[in-house]
Amino acid sequence: MKKDINVCYFQSGGPTAVINSSLYGVLKEAKKKGVHVFGSHNGIEGLIKDDLIDLSCLDEKDIELLPQTPGVLLGSSRKKLNDDVTIWDSILKTLQKHDISAVLPNGGNDSMDTCAKLGEHFSKSGISVVGIPKTIDNDLALTDHCPGFASAARHVMNQVKLISIDAHSYGKGKVVLIEVMGREAGWLAASSDLLEAPFHPDLIHLPESDFSEETFLKEVEEAYKRKGTCVAVLSEGIPVHHDTLAFYDSFGHVSQEGVALELGKLINKRLGIGVRTVILSTPVRANPYLVSKQDSLEASELGAAALDAALDGQSGVMMAIKRLSNEPYSYEIIPVPAKDVANKNRLFPKEWILSTSSLSPEFHAYLKPLLRGSIDVKTDEEGLFLSASLQK
C-alpha cells in the first residue's frame, strides 16, 4: 500500500491580498498529487504547540473563495526561531506525530529566516522545507518581485486617482497628503508614478529618498501656487526627524503611522493652507476588489511549485520569480537559497528616483505587466464580498 504523504503549510508575517491564493495553489496541487495538507495555526507557533488544522475541512466553496479572502486564513505570527532546544524538540514531535514530510512556510524575509533554519535543522531527517514568498513591500531579495505587491500597487494607484479627482472638486483646493505603507522600501508609494496627468501626484516621497521638512514645505507651496492644489504621496517610512514627527508606542517602538497627519499640521501652521490627509493603511493589503489577476496567479503558482519542489526533495529554498521579458511578459519559477533571502531588504533602486515628482520609465515597464487582469469578486446580495472561513 502506498504511504500517505502529509505536508504542513503555514502563513507568517503581515497579510497580503493574495497570500490565500498561495494556499489555494498548494491545495489544488496537493489534490492533483494526492497529498494531504495540514495548516499550522498562527505560523510556526502551530508546529511548536501541535496546533495543526486539517485543511480537508475546507470545502470546495471555501477553496474557491480563497483568492478573494483577505488576511491570513490560518493566522500569522512574527515569532523568530532561536537555539532554544525545547522549541526544536516540540516542532520535531509535531512533525513526527503527523508524519509530515514537508513544511511550506509562506512569508517575507523573517519567514525565510525560519525557512532556512527549519531546512538546515531537518536536513538529515528527510523533511523538506520550501518557502513561498509574499510581501506587499516588494523587498525580498533574489526574486524579481513578490506576490502581494502588484495588488497593493493597484490599490494605491486607484486610490490616488480617486482621491486626486475628489481633491480637485473645488476651485480653491487643499493640499492632499496620502500616506502609504512601506517602512523601509518605497515600492508601493512609487507605484503612484504610473498615473498620468492630471492624476499624477505632484510629489512622491520614498524612504529611499532624502527628506527635509523645509524642502518639502517649499515643494508643497510651489505646487499649490502653480495649481491651486497639491497631491503628495508619502511612504510611511520617509526619513523625518523622529524627535519632531514620529511617536513611540507603549512598547518603545518608533511608529511613523500618521506621519502624514503630522506633516499636514505643519503645512497648515506654516503655509496657512487647508490640508486633507488620507492614510491608506491596511486596506492596501486586503482589498479583494483590486487584486491583480496576474498577482493572484503567480501567488498560486508559487504555492504549487513549492509543494512540487518539496516532493522532489528540495529543501532550504524559496521559490522565486525570474523575469524573462517585459512585453510580452514572461517568467519562470526557480528555487533560490532561503538563507540568502532571510533578513534582507531589497530597496527601491536609487537610480530610478529621478526627482521628487518622477521615477524612471524602467520602473513603469517593470510594474505594468504585474498589474493586469481582475478577479471576479463574489458578493452577497448587498454587495459585501464573500470570504473563506475555517469556522464551520
Place this chain on the structure above:
Amino acid sequence: MKKDINVCYFQSGGPTAVINSSLYGVLKEAKKKGVHVFGSHNGIEGLIKDDLIDLSCLDEKDIELLPQTPGVLLGSSRKKLNDDVTIWDSILKTLQKHDISAVLPNGGNDSMDTCAKLGEHFSKSGISVVGIPKTIDNDLALTDHCPGFASAARHVMNQVKLISIDAHSYGKGKVVLIEVMGREAGWLAASSDLLEAPFHPDLIHLPESDFSEETFLKEVEEAYKRKGTCVAVLSEGIPVHHDTLAFYDSFGHVSQEGVALELGKLINKRLGIGVRTVILSTPVRANPYLVSKQDSLEASELGAAALDAALDGQSGVMMAIKRLSNEPYSYEIIPVPAKDVANKNRLFPKEWILSTSSLSPEFHAYLKPLLRGSIDVKTDEEGLFLSASLQK
C-alpha cells in the same frame, strides 16, 4: 420654428460617488426631450461669473463613464447666496445671455438653500429652479434617503470587513479604530452594523450617541480582554472634548479629522495595548468599485425627474425619494419645497441606537435595499478605472 430650450445644471458641496450619475440622468433625459444643457463651472460661481460649459462637449464615451467617475465633474463650490444685488444681477445676466429657462442645482442642504433662494428670486421671470439631492451623510430632510449615501455605506461595510479580517491575522491582536466621515450625522458609521459576526465591529460610536473617553476606554478594554482584539467604528463627529482631542486649522475651524488617531494614542498610553488606526477619509465618497447600482440608478432618475419637473414649470422644489415599501423595495420620486430642506440636518434616529455595539433591525431593513447591485467598472489594461473628463 420651435424655440430651443436651454437649462443650466450645477454641482455643489462635497462629492459623492454618484453625483455624476445625476448629471448622467439629466443629460439622457435632455437628449430625449431635445433640451440643451449648460453646466455651471464650480457651482453657483459659474452663473455669477458667466463661466458656463456647453455639455454637448461630452461625447458618448464620456457620458457612459459618468456613473463611474468620482468627484464633481463640473467643479463644486460652497458659496452661499446673500442679498448682494450685484451677485443677483450677474446671475440674471448670465441666465438671460444664454436664454436659460431652468436651473438644476445638485447638492446638499446648503445647496437647497441656494435652490430655494434662486427659485424665489426668479419666480416671476419664468425661470424654474429644481434641486437634485446628494450627500453621503444621508442627512437631508423630506427625502427617505440621499443619493450617494448607499454607495458610501457599501464602501464602509466592505472596508470594515476587510480591515477586521486583516486585524484578526495575529493570535495577539491590536485595537483597530476605524474613523468614518460624518460630522453631525452618523448614518455612514452606522452602516457597519449590518456586518454579521465575526466581522461585526465591537463598538460603533455615532455623533448622535453620548461619548465619554473613560467609558470608551473601559469598553475597549473589556472587548480586548474577551477577544484579544477590538474593532471600533467611529464617526468623525463623535462628541469628544474639543480641548483635548480636536485641533483647530489655520482658519480657526475645529476639525475632528484624525480624532481616532488621538483616541488611539490615548488607548496606547492608558491601556498599554497596540493600536492600528484607519481613517477611511475621502475614498468613502469616491470609490467607483463599490457604487451601488440602486444608488446610481436613483441618482440618475432624480436628475431626469428634476429636468422634467422644471420643464413642467415647477420651481423652488427638490426632487425627493418617497419609499413605498422595503421588500420588495419600491419608491416614487416627488417634489418637496427646497426651503424646507435647506440648512436642516436629519440625524440618525436616537431610538435606533440600542447600545454602543448594536443598532435597530429597522435600520437594517431601511438600508439593505439601497445597497443592491453593482456597476460594471471599465478599467484600462493595468486595472485603473477610467473616468470622464471635460478636457479634450
